Amino acid sequence: MLLHLSTWAEVEQFLSRSRTIVVPIGSNEQHGPTGLLGTDWLCPEIIAREAEKAADILVAPTFNIGMAQHHLGFPGTISLRPSTFIAAIGDWTRSLVGHGFDRILFLNGHGGNDASIEAAFSEIYAEASFGRRRAGFALKLCNWWDLEGVGELAREQFPTGHGSHATPSEIAITQWAFPDAIKRADYAPRIAPSGPIREALDFRARYPDGRIGSDPGQATPAKGGELVRLAAQSLARELEAFSCEPVPA
């Protein structure tokens, strides 16, 4: 069930059978010469919506702008500061918890979001459990590439040149979902350099075309489809397990 295409009454009914919701979350940022700017929010959206076709899960609208300050040296990147990002995740959570959801899984598509999302969870818990109250809900961060089996499949598909930004696996997923938006370029070098991440201008100097350690030329729509199907199945299981996790009384 896609929340944005449902009515409030349908969500009320859903809440009578489940209190778990998945929020696709990502970033809108450069992904090298051929990667779509939306890659990091499109991937979790694609996977969650694929999972929704086969399972009774509720998918929230996509949180599409994340923490991408180090990519701001490339046109088209849009970033929240960590402080804004944390406040916004808090408002989403408070809204959903207010309706009765008590298991919120953020399916994330951007590694650069991890620190701010974890910090947001702590900020929310600190507020909700102030004065020794029990918060009454659980938040979970899950990167799509950490879903069961997905990392293994990606390593099989791309034994070299997977890298960590503008990876062939994420490019492949968007190719599968948006075949009309496949871009081509000559990559030089074929496998991009690796190194540390600092601020935006430093990033652009180290990684002139935006990639880190990757060769996205290996991506194909077919490989993307394999990844999406496996990730969708694993997500459904992950949500099931999260829903059942015992909460100490």
Add this chain to the structure above:
Amino acid sequence: MLLHLSTWAEVEQFLSRSRTIVVPIGSNEQHGPTGLLGTDWLCPEIIAREAEKAADILVAPTFNIGMAQHHLGFPGTISLRPSTFIAAIGDWTRSLVGHGFDRILFLNGHGGNDASIEAAFSEIYAEASFGRRRAGFALKLCNWWDLEGVGELAREQFPTGHGSHATPSEIAITQWAFPDAIKRADYAPRIAPSGPIREALDFRARYPDGRIGSDPGQATPAKGGELVRLAAQSLARELEAFSCEPVPA
């Protein structure tokens, strides 16, 4: 051109011919017994993407969660506090201005956003023009129903029972775009009551099924299509005029 389906290099090229961008912005909130929770962000997204098919404009990802605290009494509504909303609009703006965009038009689908968006503009201008500097960019808020001719067409289509929330015009637009997600209900009363807007529980008590002054039963996909086509044409002209607006030196 859809920013999220473009590469950074394509955005760089776009900037060489235009420095104007449109950001669809709305809210995810209850829209009565039959309206989609996504209505207010889907409408500007639908209109902007329709306009993009016929004109060389750049459409940003959709800012899909807005200021909807008064709708939080209905499941599925997700709201930012005004302070968070203002901070986030600031971060979007700073990101885009950093790339060279100097005309940002927010195409809005939720009247309840207006105050916070205008406040955000003032906050951003206050920061950017601190110390008597010229900000160097212009921000504009445009509700889709205020686009040239659109209000007139809606009044013609729905001479009574248009109302102000869960209106037949916005419902019609989402019916046209998502024919598989059309919902049915008996409306009682046919035209919902009107009145002031206060906090969330007061809202639900005054407007038990979520509508204000509207009879969404009049909506049809065909009427929605008429609205979208007209709005898309007006948006293209609005962007053209905004781009050409003289800035005093």
Add this chain to the structure above:
Amino acid sequence: MLLHLSTWAEVEQFLSRSRTIVVPIGSNEQHGPTGLLGTDWLCPEIIAREAEKAADILVAPTFNIGMAQHHLGFPGTISLRPSTFIAAIGDWTRSLVGHGFDRILFLNGHGGNDASIEAAFSEIYAEASFGRRRAGFALKLCNWWDLEGVGELAREQFPTGHGSHATPSEIAITQWAFPDAIKRADYAPRIAPSGPIREALDFRARYPDGRIGSDPGQATPAKGGELVRLAAQSLARELEAFSCEPVPA
């Protein structure tokens, strides 16, 4: 009853017969070549205090600095950023609600405040109704020129050249209240230009003497007196109606 000239015991007594209070709120900003910098906070203060002479109402101290960032290009303007303004309105409200006031009407004298005041209301409601509590109080924004009959009288008095900033009606009100502070100037052009409002330097370039669309030369103390008397009567009725407004249980 003027709160600042009362004791806490007198306010305690007032609360036993009414839980409504009016807060004059405005801005300290340039008002063209002849308008007083205090115009926008003086007008609601003058009207509220006139109303207080004939009715048992409680008038709070005047909130005299508002959101005027676009006027900062002219000496003497003092502005709060929207974020500060919102925080301060919240603190005033929390203080008054803590004493038992449950109807707070902000009588506003500056259109540029509207967005931030409405945003502040939503921020306060969001906090007060968090966790599905009923807030228990109502906030209302009323611009003095929207009081019943006032707009009509102003249009009668000034059929042309009323404009939207440094209007003859607001100048007339301050002339009536402060006859020793009436200023003269040659207006060129007689009726100032109109246009959009952006940031401070853009504003000064578009509107070199500070006026927008107005000919304040038409103001007279007598016309100001007429406006004040009518507005004061309408304000008393407005407060009465607000006090009696049914709150859904």
Add this chain to the structure above:
Amino acid sequence: MLLHLSTWAEVEQFLSRSRTIVVPIGSNEQHGPTGLLGTDWLCPEIIAREAEKAADILVAPTFNIGMAQHHLGFPGTISLRPSTFIAAIGDWTRSLVGHGFDRILFLNGHGGNDASIEAAFSEIYAEASFGRRRAGFALKLCNWWDLEGVGELAREQFPTGHGSHATPSEIAITQWAFPDAIKRADYAPRIAPSGPIREALDFRARYPDGRIGSDPGQATPAKGGELVRLAAQSLARELEAFSCEPVPA
């Protein structure tokens, strides 16, 4: 010169002969059984406006709501949280410094404001001198009872029972300025108790009628007039000295 009764052009002219401004600042809070709620902002306003009659000084609008959280147990008190207060003082300062004022003297009427005002100064300096820039302006806090000679006069007038809140000297000043608003009460005990200040309910328990250590029954309008005249003269000298203070290059 009173800023709020001046035009922007008059302020521009003033700036050509002086870059110093005085801001009356206080609090709206209970002042015992007979003291006006406005006492703490009225006193500096009265003194500054008296000084303005005899000297070419510029008096800003009064900053009338301060830090009075410990008085919130008494109806009519309105308080900013320190964080809001600090933000607002920052915005006033940035506005005035933007116009070219480089000496801002806050004439304060509420001891409870001192900490927040000093903290605000440090916050503003921290921002303005970030990156080893010279701030280029000086801020000064002056409590009216610390103006030269004023404390001595008050001790002479009220050798016993002056106390620290709802003092006979501040009551006398408002009696002189607002003879129609003089209130009477039996004080029991005649001299109120003294002790520490903690939070609001603790305060009301310790000081049931709101006074601390004072016997305001000794106040007379005549004594108030003496205090105002002396304070006004001292203020003029204080502003002169502040204007001339050498700034190390």
Add this chain to the structure above:
Amino acid sequence: MLLHLSTWAEVEQFLSRSRTIVVPIGSNEQHGPTGLLGTDWLCPEIIAREAEKAADILVAPTFNIGMAQHHLGFPGTISLRPSTFIAAIGDWTRSLVGHGFDRILFLNGHGGNDASIEAAFSEIYAEASFGRRRAGFALKLCNWWDLEGVGELAREQFPTGHGSHATPSEIAITQWAFPDAIKRADYAPRIAPSGPIREALDFRARYPDGRIGSDPGQATPAKGGELVRLAAQSLARELEAFSCEPVPA
């Protein structure tokens, strides 16, 4: 008992016999040509730990970075902005109050902290007593030089040239505690100048070697030892009195 060298179970036991805790708080900032950068947090730490040897008191970890923006012109100074400082004191307090401590004494070593600490207390009380609740805890600020008898001893030891920054008394205390870190310099002039405190560059221009009004050349480890022993005894009595202070019901 030193909290950081205890286990949580030992703290739980302490809470069964006392609900009072002392937090050494200071600043890390320049202290003239011979003073240690840590002087202002070392002094209260030294005194509190000396007191702990003889009395059953609980000493928290030292809050070592305070409000020192005016010292940032000298290398090695580290400062929090007042807003950060206030937030952090709030978090410490909320943590400790959550465990059951209801008397928190901040033993301070930096006069420049006073305003921000007092503002923090008001901010915390405002939050804790919101909605007319009783906060249930008391906060106290005590500068070590204001402990009973300590000021007298310092004036006896250093009748001239004590000054207000990089004083011989604070230097002496660190000499006693860190004899291996005693530094020597020629002071020119012997007694440093005095004057007002503004922002950082102004400070360095007025006080080129960092001292204000002091001659630290008079400091000796022996004098420091005398000060520490007296201060430690007074602190123990101060904590005892604070613990016993009656709280109005």
Add this chain to the structure above:
Amino acid sequence: MLLHLSTWAEVEQFLSRSRTIVVPIGSNEQHGPTGLLGTDWLCPEIIAREAEKAADILVAPTFNIGMAQHHLGFPGTISLRPSTFIAAIGDWTRSLVGHGFDRILFLNGHGGNDASIEAAFSEIYAEASFGRRRAGFALKLCNWWDLEGVGELAREQFPTGHGSHATPSEIAITQWAFPDAIKRADYAPRIAPSGPIREALDFRARYPDGRIGSDPGQATPAKGGELVRLAAQSLARELEAFSCEPVPA
């Protein structure tokens, strides 16, 4: 060189030969039945000060309170909210960068700090590089157990029951440094359970004595000494490498 035992002039001299500084950072939180509350800030402090004995490095005061909200269910824990923590790290960084340090290594002792510290770095970079400026400094987070060789040694010393909180390696380090503060307890079970980390009460229910997955009974002062010596050597090399890291122009 220990910054807090140095003068500003000595730091100025250090800056002429190096622009790198190490900041020990940790948390004050429960560490099971025998672990010291200060464990997480003591460990990096101990290691950094050991390294300082043999190398020309500069050690800042210890940032001793971190993000420990999930440990607040145990007495003695003191935690900053992530938002406060981020603000404070920003202020430390701005102070140090203002003096000319351009390589700041945070040697961390608490895994729960990682997310907030990384978020803080992004917040600082976002501010410093706003408007496409180069920030001009680099920040690095290094957990002491990730220093070269340290993890391997710990795994050798404690092949089973190392766990992730109140680990034998961190306990051993504090035993070596504070032999008088070694505590004993019967651990039941010997190896504590493992699982996810949520909010404070959930944590205490899952991990009743505070340990996660660890058997701290294996700790000895001797093993702690081995870890400290190795970590100190690795830290010196890490700082050297960080200082030499090429910065793209």
